[in-house]
Structure formats: structure tokens, C-alpha cells
Amino acid sequence: MSDKTNKLNIYLIKPEYRRFEDIIAEGTKSQPIDDIGTFYMEDSHAHPPSWLEDFFGGTLKGKLNLITSNAKSVLLVETKNGGKKHIFAVSFGFGRSLLNEGVIEDRFGLRVVLNAVDPKSLRSIDKTTLGSIPKQSREQMSREGVAANFGIDIEQDLISSVTGRSRDSQLGKTISGRDALSISVKVDVKSITKFLMLCFKYYKSDAYKKEFNWIDQIKDIRNKTAIDKLDESLLERLKARQLEKIWMAVPEVVDWVDIKGFRYIRSSKGNLALDLNVTEFLESLGKREISQDLLKKTQIYAISTKTDEAFNHWNAYKCIYAEIECDGTVCVLNNGKWYEIAKDFVDEVSREFKNTGESAISLPEYAHADENTYNKSLPDTIPDSHCMDRQMITYGGGHSSIEFCDLTTKDKKLIHVKKYGGSTQLNHLFSQGVVSGELFVQDEIFRKKLNEKLPAGFKLQNTNTRPDPREYEIVFAIISKSRNPLEIPFFSKVSFRNARRRLQGYGYTVTKKKIGKRSA
Numbered sequence: 001m002s003d004k005t006n007k008l009n010i011y012l013i014k015p016e017y018r019r020f021e022d023i024i025a026e027g028t029k030s031q032p033i034d035d036i037g038t039f040y041m042e043d044s045h046a047h048p049p050s051w052l053e054d055f056f057g058g059t060l061k062g063k064l065n066l067i068t069s070n071a072k073s074v075l076l077v078e079t080k081n082g083g084k085k086h087i088f089a090v091s092f093g094f095g096r097s098l099l100n101e102g103v104i105e106d107r108f109g110l111r112v113v114l115n116a117v118d119p120k121s122l123r124s125i126d127k128t129t130l131g132s133i134p135k136q137s138r139e140q141m142s143r144e145g146v147a148a149n150f151g152i153d154i155e156q157d158l159i160s161s162v163t164g165r166s167r168d169s170q171l172g173k174t175i176s177g178r179d180a181l182s183i184s185v186k187v188d189v190k191s192i193t194k195f196l197m198l199c200f201k202y203y204k205s206d207a208y209k210k211e212f213n214w215i216d217q218i219k220d221i222r223n224k225t226a227i228d229k230l231d232e233s234l235l236e237r238l239k240a241r242q243l244e245k246i247w248m249a250v251p252e253v254v255d256w257v258d259i260k261g262f263r264y265i266r267s268s269k270g271n272l273a274l275d276l277n278v279t280e281f282l283e284s285l286g287k288r289e290i291s292q293d294l295l296k297k298t299q300i301y302a303i304s305t306k307t308d309e310a311f312n313h314w315n316a317y318k319c320i321y322a323e324i325e326c327d328g329t330v331c332v333l334n335n336g337k338w339y340e341i342a343k344d345f346v347d348e349v350s351r352e353f354k355n356t357g358e359s360a361i362s363l364p365e366y367a368h369a370d371e372n373t374y375n376k377s378l379p380d381t382i383p384d385s386h387c388m389d390r391q392m393i394t395y396g397g398g399h400s401s402i403e404f405c406d407l408t409t410k411d412k413k414l415i416h417v418k419k420y421g422g423s424t425q426l427n428h429l430f431s432q433g434v435v436s437g438e439l440f441v442q443d444e445i446f447r448k449k450l451n452e453k454l455p456a457g458f459k460l461q462n463t464n465t466r467p468d469p470r471e472y473e474i475v476f477a478i479i480s481k482s483r484n485p486l487e488i489p490f491f492s493k494v495s496f497r498n499a500r501r502r503l504q505g506y507g508y509t510v511t512k513k514k515i516g517k518r519s520a
Helices: 050-056 108-116 192-204 209-216 224-239 278-284 292-297 343-355 371-381 422-442 444-453 490-506
Strands: 006-012 029-033 037-042 072-081 084-093 117-129 135-145 157-166 174-177 181-185 218-220 246-248 259-264 299-304 310-315 320-326 329-334 337-341 385-387 392-395 400-403 407-409 413-419 473-480 509-516
Touching (some): 006 192, 108 117, 108 157, 108 181, 108 192, 117 174, 224 329, 246 278, 292 310, 329 490, 371 385, 371 407, 371 413, 392 444, 400 422, 413 422, 422 444, 422 473, 422 490, 473 490, 490 509
Parallel strands (some): 413 473, 473 509
Antiparallel strands (some): 072 084, 117 157, 157 174, 218 337, 246 320, 259 299, 299 310, 320 329, 329 337, 385 407, 392 400
16 A cells, blocks of 8 residues: 555446557557556646736736646556456546547446445535436535435436545545546555455445435436437437337427427428427428438427517427337436436336326317417316416515416316426426425415415415315326327426325325317
């Protein structure tokens, strides 16, 4: 072991890359180190920092001697463990850039940390919240804590990095892992091989499943080879018109009242589509060869009801949602990003969605200009009901506006209606149901403001009294022109399950309902 502590960034190379020259960028200088491995580097050139000229101009010219240099180097080490060889890359400075694309094992460092960390000593977690527009965040604690202290949603948060205190002193005190394992240890070139074998032992362990068994439910796919394979599978299905579990949807939350329709390819010409539809989109391409480049260059335009002009657009690839099974693994394309989903998790979520009760309420088919027009028409066909669509309740010091529901009935059904629009739109629907349902039970001020919106015959008798959620049914009604049973994207099913569980925790009955759609 070394007398000095060294900061190391360690990567594990994928087993299919056995030759050092396939791992390191071509033309990189190398220096063999006997019985250890090979050291690779790129020449560094000292130069004044860019801000010296950009900010100060010539005011300090010749008066200061400030220089900077970006060192890039990597040590490749091959170890033998149980008769098998494994290659590691130890990166120094900006050495990561010397490794070829796709050669490192994703989440190597994360798995080492999860197996070696004290689960009660976590300090920092990087996560991406899925199911809507992906939101990346870093949660840090002022003192050590458990995963629950970070507010992790184990079904919708993708954990990409964890930092905490090691249970093994050989790994140092604080360890951090993503693709790389980042640690500070008393290890030098003479002891690195033995140390890497220790890291591999932790990587192969399944100990993490005791405290972090949920970590493998969802993985983001960042390996270019894997992404290319999935994109190729998607293209094959699109070309063959095998469109089961391939949808198109707006990739962000939009106000449907402001949308007259959509146009494919051109913003000012062509037929106006009321909804995004993958079959219609493919027909709009004509005889053009479907390719990845075409999907990413082709724009889809949202047309304004006020101006008849395009006011927003997205490339077609971001609008495609696909669920594809590849090599026995379920993979999902959502908002332009591929994710790998554990099959048992997919089965569990899908089974719970399928088994959720169908509401007994009879809702007419949708043949209207927009949701608001449809919702306003419902009291004409549903006795003892009242439309609450766009009856916003100002809450929280005037900063938030909450919609209680789209339709309420005297037999205490709270109905939320949304046109099918992919995971982003549907997650917004489920979130709306949870927020209004919770405030209705918990907050007296909210109930008083709600009562001001309700007509006679629907008002609460006493807003001071907490209503009994067991008397209410919350219905999530989704408008879909498909003739098949209601089917929504996987991440939307996850959001639905979370919403359903939260509302059922209060005592509500939660159901789903499909609203058929026909031409106006």
C-alpha cells in the first residue's frame, strides 16, 4: 500500500474488449509498465486560461504569469480472477476522454458502492425522475442518512450515482459510484492490481439486494451499441408496420384547448391531424426511406386554434413512445431516451393496471373539438352531474391553481378526463387527481374555496368537517380511439399505480374508464 492517499476514478471494461488498442483512442501515446499494465497519455500544453483574455482583455497583458494545462491519462490493468481476465481503466485528469465510446461497463461504480456502502451513511444521490419529462436532480444531506431520507420514489426514480461511507476500510472512507468508482485510498501503482481485484469482488456481489433490491427495476441505457440495436429494431417495426406498443404523443405537457391539431413534416400545408398517430405519420412520409436521421430531422408541428399557425414543434423521434423486448429484456423509448425495465417489474405493474376496476359510470363517446367542450356537454347526458372543468381553485397564497375534477356527481364520483397523449399528458392527469384528492381530505380552506365553485345541490354541508374518502370514487377517464381495451405506456402505468396507492391510502375507491372516440 502507498503512504499517500490518491484519488482514483476506476472503470471496468466490457468483457468483449480484450485488446488494449480497441479500448484506447487511436494514436494515443503509451508506456508499458512491467507486471502492471500500460499507461496511456496525451501531451499537455501549458497556456494562459481563456478567461484572462476574454474577461480582462489586454489590461493585464504582460503583468501576470498564469498558465493552465489539462492532463489526460489512463492506466489499463488486466487482472485474473477465478481463471477469468478482466480489464480496468484507472483515469487521471481528463483521461476518460481517451477511452473509446461504449467500452466501459455502465453502473460499475454504482454497484460497487451499493455493495460496500453503509446503508445508513448515505450523503448524496443523483437521480432522474421518469414518467414525465425526465427531471435530473442531486439530493445531498448535511449529515449521513438512509435512502428514505432522500425522498426516493423507488418506482419512478432512476438512481444514477450514490455517495456514502464505506463499510470496508480498504476502500477508503467515502466512496462514490456511477459508471466510475471514485475513491480516495492509499493505493499506488504497485498495489493497484490487488486493489482492482477487491473492487471486482464487490461488483459481482449481490449483497446490495438486501437494502437496495429496487435499484435494478429501471436502468437508463447509455451504451451506444445497445441504443443502436434498439433503434434498429424500432426502425424495422416501423417499416413493417408492426405498431403494437408503438405510439406517438406530445413529449411535454400542453394545453389542448390551445391546440387545433397537428401537421406532420410541414407547418403550413397538409392535412390537420387532431391527434398524433403513428400510422398517419408514417403515411405522411410517403415513399421516403424511414431512418434514424429522418425521424430526428422531421418536425411535428402543433397548430394554434387562435392563429392557425404553428406555435410549437418537436422532432418525430422524441414523439415516439415504444416498448420493445430485446434479448429477453423489456426496453422503453420515452421522450427520446431508452430505458431497460426488469421483466418482473413490468409484469407486476401491468397486472395491477389490468386488474384495476372499471368505473360503472356511462360516459358518452368523444366527438368534440376539445376536452373542455366535451366536459361541458357531460351534464346533458349524465343526470345529477356538474362540470368542474377549468373551475380553478386558487390555493397556497395565490401561487397555485388546482382543478378539483372535470365532472362531479351527486353520488360522489370525481371524474378526471384526459385525451390520450403519452406518458407526459397522462402523468399530469394522475398527479391532478392525487393533489385534489389529498387537499379535499386534508385542507379546510381548500374545501371552503371549492364550495364557492359548487352549485346548489352539490355543496358540502359543512366544510369544517373532514369528508369520508370511503364514500368517494375517483375516476381516471382516458379518451382513446383504439377499439382495444385501454392500454397506456409503461411509465404511465407506474404513475397510475402510485396515484392509485396514495388515494387508496386515504380510503378513496380508484377506477379507470376508457372513453371511445369517433369522428366529429
